[in-house]
Amino acid sequence: MAETQKKITGASSAALFQIFRDGQARTKAELVELTGLARSTIQLRIDALIELGLLAPLTDAVSTGGRPSAQIALNPTARVVVAVDFGATKVSLAVTDLAGNILARTSSKMLIADGPETCLGWMVRTIRSELAGLKLKEADLIAIGIGLPGPVEHSTGKPSNPPIMPGWDAFNVPGFVNQHLKATVLVDNDVNIMALGEQKFAWPGVENMIFLKASTGIGSGIISSGVLQRGAEGIAGDIGHVQIARGSNVPCRCGNSGCLEAMAAGPALAEKLSLAGAQFKGKPIAALVDVIEATKAGELAAIQAVRQAGRDIGEVLTTCVSVLNPSVIAIGGSLALAGEHLLAGVREVVYSRSMPLATEHLTVAQSRAGVDAGIIGASVIAIDYALSIESIDLMTGAL
Numbered sequence: 001m002a003e004t005q006k007k008i009t010g011a012s013s014a015a016l017f018q019i020f021r022d023g024q025a026r027t028k029a030e031l032v033e034l035t036g037l038a039r040s041t042i043q044l045r046i047d048a049l050i051e052l053g054l055l056a057p058l059t060d061a062v063s064t065g066g067r068p069s070a071q072i073a074l075n076p077t078a079r080v081v082v083a084v085d086f087g088a089t090k091v092s093l094a095v096t097d098l099a100g101n102i103l104a105r106t107s108s109k110m111l112i113a114d115g116p117e118t119c120l121g122w123m124v125r126t127i128r129s130e131l132a133g134l135k136l137k138e139a140d141l142i143a144i145g146i147g148l149p150g151p152v153e154h155s156t157g158k159p160s161n162p163p164i165m166p167g168w169d170a171f172n173v174p175g176f177v178n179q180h181l182k183a184t185v186l187v188d189n190d191v192n193i194m195a196l197g198e199q200k201f202a203w204p205g206v207e208n209m210i211f212l213k214a215s216t217g218i219g220s221g222i223i224s225s226g227v228l229q230r231g232a233e234g235i236a237g238d239i240g241h242v243q244i245a246r247g248s249n250v251p252c253r254c255g256n257s258g259c260l261e262a263m264a265a266g267p268a269l270a271e272k273l274s275l276a277g278a279q280f281k282g283k284p285i286a287a288l289v290d291v292i293e294a295t296k297a298g299e300l301a302a303i304q305a306v307r308q309a310g311r312d313i314g315e316v317l318t319t320c321v322s323v324l325n326p327s328v329i330a331i332g333g334s335l336a337l338a339g340e341h342l343l344a345g346v347r348e349v350v351y352s353r354s355m356p357l358a359t360e361h362l363t364v365a366q367s368r369a370g371v372d373a374g375i376i377g378a379s380v381i382a383i384d385y386a387l388s389i390e391s392i393d394l395m396t397g398a399l
């Protein structure tokens, strides 16, 4: 906020617009008081923003019979953004307004391993058809937020040695998309955008939280003091390869041994149950989906394995709690669909091993945004850019 206030001094239209991002309506008199600018300057800037459709006078139908009131507010329908969540085997895409309301959405089976041209080509075609379906022009689209299932160098939007994404390493995602669409492209890894999506959907006032994704891999997204933490190279929160005590000699695909992922991620659980001869509905348990179904159906061996995975994850999260002091840990990803058993294991360790003050107001909960966390989070990064000084300056010609 301090930065916003500073930029308001000598305010351009874009800087003035930042005041409206909290969604509150304001009068010109209030803006004069807030900024110290002359009323004539405010008038000029507001007129420019209203002409672009970014601000609109509130209509107060009750007291004035529909005449415009003196209050002005952000107009969330002025433009749109697109949110895209690529998983290993599926992609979801949504068009939202500037308040994050979903106007259209679609999803498709797609292998991320088919490479960037195939996946992003589908994305470009789908964005065009969805915009056409909404009777919108490409110029109405300001930004595209994309989540990818691997590490992403945040400053460039390029994937960085992603283990399950052949052909994507260092691929210029924004550059490729901008050959076809003009909108600004923002790329982040899927767990980071899920953290933002979970926060927006379920914990809007919470400034310190960890989102943990447990599925075929394990990772986390960290929000600290209200800001998503990406770290120096964009891999902050990548806790899947932290060694756990009982892991000692178990080899991991990363080359080390005893990693959390090698002990508690979906493939590890399926393998362990399979080797023990565990069955579900007369068939061997062979994949993560079997583990989830067997756990939900009350199969004891599967429940025990999932609960132990919760304890293993809890061991690493206990350290995170000491470092970050979050007030919420949200557990998502497909393994969380196994229900309370995973959470029970996490809680058992985190609450018993953390310092009392750190857990006094700590909530450990299942993700509430569920499968939508990624798509909501991708819209959050796109909208955050769309409403920024940089983006509005482009629209107003930096007036």
Ligand SMILES: [Zn+2]
Binding pocket: 240, 241, 252, 253, 254, 255, 256, 257, 259, 261, 262
């Ligand atoms: Zn590892």
